[in-house]
Amino acid sequence: MRTTLGWRLDPSVTFLNHGSYGACPEPVLAVQRALRDRLEAEPVRFLSDDLPGLLDEARAEVGSFLGADPEGLAFVPNATTGVNTVLQSLRFEPGDELLTDDHEYNATINAMRAVAARDGARVVVARIPFPIGGPSEALDAILAAVTERTRLVMVSQVTSPTGLILPVAELVAELDRRGIDTLVDGAHAPGMIPLALDALGAAYWTGNGHKWLCGPKGTGVLSVRADRRDRIHPLVVSHGANAELAGRSRFRHEFDWVGTTDPTGYLALPAAIAWMGVAAADGGGWPEVMAANHALALEGRDLLAAALGVEAPAPDSMLGSMAALPMTGVVDEAAAVALSETLVREDRIQVPIGGWPVPAARGDGVGPRILVRISAQRYNEPRDYERLAAALAKRIGSG
Secondary structure, rough: HHHHOOOOOOOOOOOOOOOOOOHHHHHHHHHHHHHHHHHHHOOHHHHHHHHHHHHHHHHHHHHHOOOOHHHHHHEOOOHHHHHHHHHHHHHOOOEEEEEEEEEOOOOHHHHHHHHHHHOOOOOEEEEEOOOOHHHHHHHHHHHOOOOEEEEEEEEEEEEOOOOOOOOOHHHHHHHHHOOEEEEEOOOOOOOOEEHHHHHHOOOEEEEEEEOOOOOOOEEEEEOOOOOHHHHHHOOOOOHHHHHOOOOOOOHHHHHHHOOOHHHHHHHHHHHHHHHHOOOOOOOOHHHHHHHEEEEEEEEHHHHHHHHHHOOOOHHHHHOOOOEEEOOOOOOOOOHHHHHHHHHHHHEEEEEOOOEEOOOOHHOOOOOOEEEEEEEEEOOOHHHHHHHHHHHHHHHOOOO
């Protein structure tokens, strides 16, 4: 399937880790190469004259896919940069609380802790159960940690370590009712689940184009609600800070030029959206891609759960194209690293195995549990998970 679909993944490796860095098909890379050739043929014309219009066109197509106002979209290298951009732009008072949860990404919690330390605020980590019975348990856990000092809540739309789809729409609505802004880390959301960012209404949302959209590496998007755009600025201050507006917003000027970079990955995102919606969709468009990946992730989870002797820790409705399972036969993180390396070296299987919660979310007395997380993309098939299940059964047995 990888060859027919144009994926460049090593055919000798069973690749079950699309969730970490994605994988970009050759036809999309060809579009990026053509853009790079155009850039290098006349760099001044491309970057100084053509780029603003090209970015507008790409932003319009990406915005349409995300259900987002293109005027509030800024291209950023990744969701971590998007999170940092929002956090570094905001200011807090001593004693303010910044709320997140223990299913979040290590880097983004680190970013929140850095800003809290800068301003004398503090980070509060809500504890969401895992195994989990349903979305309401996550919603209740986060809202129970909200206090009169809560100023911002950062939550993932799809959690990185546990692969859960969280009830972000309900959370955003309730926090808005209480006058609290939400920063949604949608790193895994584009291409995994349907999105309608304007309807979601979060103050801030950021996601990746290089994961489930299968765009080039280093492509992400930041979406800022119209009433918050005047307070959000890029991490790099450049010419846009005092450029004449000439019909463009200050937000647009600041984010569209932060210095000399390679913008071709951003410009190739529409090609990724189009290619995945046709070549990888079996005629059903993006809904078919998402549904097929979801079904395969569940099939892979069930195969793996049987091999490990564990129960599925989350309902099917809370999973998209990833699933995580506990590994009772792996004693600690050092053993998890060793097992991951052995699977790659001896079994030619690439899959992440690590501790949850991540280090930044553990706190005092909270130790990690070892999880294995599988991904399902259109180049995968059931026998990939059968290979992993057999390899794990051989190496650690069942729980």
